[in-house]
Amino acid sequence: MFHKEGHKIIIVATAIVVAAILLIDTLVNISWLRMLLQIAFLVFFILILQFFRNPKRLTSLNDNNVVSPVDGKVVVIEEVEETEYFKDKRLQVSVFMSPINVHVTRYPIGGKVLYSKYHPGKYLVAWYPKSSTENERTTVVVENASYGKVLFRQVAGALAKRIVNYAKEDDTVTQGSDQGFIKFGSRVDLYLPLNTNIKVQLNQKVKGGESIIAEM
DSSP: OBOGGGHHHHHHHHHHHHHHHHHHHHHOOOHHHHHHHHHHHHHHHHHHHHHTBOOOOOOOOOTTEEEOSSSEEEEEEEEEEETTTTOEEEEEEEEEEOTTSOOEEEOSSOEEEEEEEEEOOBOOOTTSTTHHHHBSEEEEEEEETTTEEEEEEEEEOSSOOEEEEOOOTTOEEOTTSEEEEEESSEEEEEEEOTTOEEOOOTTOEEOTTTSEEEEO
């Protein structure tokens, strides 16, 4: 199953790869070189397919838990000053996605969307601390009665050139459902209440929609 954001790219890539393989078969007479070039185009096509995959995830709905919004590795757990929406101290948990991770972004909690904003910006490498405030990004805040408010931020990386955000203010959303997509390497930051019980550790790998990041 592939994410809808990849459908056009997959169609174009299919046409290019098929045409390239046929052209190589016609023009390249050296057998080992012909095979090498054709394999290279097939590998390229497989990488495109795996990047846009959208596996089903079984989210255990729980208004007291925050699930990971993306697949990746936990690279930040620290107390910070959140300056855009809360304007106070929060616990930041950041998950870094490599280009081979699933890049679907999912809602970490269910509830009502209070805030959704896009910010143009730079394309610093996603693990650079200032990427959270200087890179292209979107900020979304969701609230439910049990957990309260959770802010999460999609942050573009050096390779990510498009962030897709489906969240609209006043929407009612389901935990673990599709919130957006980030193309080609990036990170997602979560900003949680200080009394949150963090359930992950630095460098831990997490799965979007399934791994529990924190609980109240």
